[in-house]
Amino acid sequence: MIEVHDLTKRYGDRTAVDGLTFTVKPGIVTGFLGPNGAGKSTTMRMILGLDHATSGTATVNGRPYADHPDPLRQAGALLDAKAVHTGRSAYHHLLALAATTGLPTSRVDEVIDIVGLTQVARKRVGGFSLGMGQRLGIAAALLADPEVVILDEPTNGLDPEGVLWIRNLMRDLAAQGRTVFVSSHLMSEMALTAEHLIVIGKGRLLADVSMSGFIDSAARDSVRVRSPRAAELHDLLTGLQASMLSIDRGVFEVAGLSAAQIGDLAAHAGIPLHELSIVRPSLEEAFMELTKDAVEYHATQATPTPTEAILTGAAR
Template sequence: MIEATNLSKRYGDKLAVDSISFTVEPGKVTGFLGPNGAGKSTTMRMIVGLDRPTSGHVTVNGKPYAQHASPLTEVGSLLEAKAVHTGRSARNHLRALAATHGIGDARVTEVIEMTGLDSVAKRRVGGFSLGMGQRLGIAAALLGDPRTLILDEPVNGLDPEGVLWVRNLVKYLAREGRTVFLSSHLMSEMALTADHLIVIGRGRIIAAGPVQEIVDRSTRASVQVRTPHAARLAELIAGPEVTITSSESESLVVVGATAPAIGEAAAAAGIALHELTPVRGSLEDAFMSLTQDTVEYHSTFGHDAPQDAPAASTDVPAPGQEASR
């Protein structure tokens, strides 16, 4: 379990983390979300003793990290995948870490196999792609078979197979009763992986709770309607609390009216419906709504971009290929 109480961190004039309190419980995957500069990485660094809090305190499994006699068996962390000696092989990097805790070579081999590093275990880490570096970082975090796992952007640079593997791994570890705390900027992946969320903005917690609960209270559900009589139906269901938009002549998106109410209004008027689909808000919608006033670095593309601006690439690496940034 991770417990933070009134945790703050100041760097000169900048208050990076502002008196936050939270608990990360065992048996579930807790996601840590926030815009760039929100204080996520600083918070994670304070948990494992890499940064000293300006005020407040944080414990892992009942103690400050530095007070654990065998920290690798208590907490496994991936905070900076490239924090390795680039001249060492992956195996020797892990063996050096293992030696600090009397962990044998058998466990080193086990985490190498678990993370898919078998074929590159003897290669120097300096030649690794971003994705392979992430796998090595996860292997190091798992080395002590820890009770608590802290992962900062663990799927960064991984191919689709690697992303799926991380998702299944953290869910499996949580089911074993371990504490799992991870951050990611991939909202779709976090929606599939996390059970509970902590959302931070400008150093303060702005939301916390089960994933669907946060989505439901931060977004408005809509109803997708298709009918040859869209204009007439829109007139029937219009009201002060109802918002209706249309991108096609026979299509409506309705916010503020339920699917049963729309269906009953259509039936009473003899209007045929070709589609009546409730649409729940997404985690991405909820995140954007929650953090819109806390984003430190704003971009203009997508808001005022010209109509003929190029679309963002959606290419992803093929399964089995790691991204090499």
């Protein structure tokens, strides 16, 4: 278990982490989300004792990470896959780590096999691709069979097979009763993997909630409507405190009215419906809505496409 209480980190007059309090529980995958510059990496580094907190506490399995006599057995982490000696082979990199922890050589072979690096284990790390480096970093995190696993962007550089592998690995680790804390910008992967979310922005806690609860609280459902008389139905719905989003000819989405209400109105007007389905917001949409005021870096926005613009009379 990871417990963070009033954790704060300041660099001069800049506050990178501002009074964070949360608990990461065992048995589930907990996603750690936030825009660039939100303080996620700094928080993870403080949990692992790599950065000293200005104030507050962070504990792993009941005590500060540095106070454990066997820290690698308590928590394994992937924070920077490039933090390896490029002249060493993957095997000897892991062997050196095993030696510092009193682990048998057989464990090195086990984790190499787990991450799929058996064929390149004796090659120098300097020649590894980004994805191979990620696999090596994950092998190092798992080396001492830790109770807590902390991963920062573990799918970075992985191909589709590798992404599926790490997704299943995280689920398996959680199913074994371990604490799994993972940071990622890939919302589609987090939606498939994480059961609980901790979301921060500008160093502050924005949400500490289940995946379903986060999506439900951050964005509204809409209803997709398809009809050969879409323009007529669109006009009928306009002005009923509903928002319409044009998607394509004959199809539009409605926010603010239920599927039943739309169906009843269409039936009363004699307008046929070819589709009437509820569209749940994605994790990405919910995340963007919640963190829109916490984004530090804004790019110039392109002109909205018709499918992105909310219109009041364009579904014709």
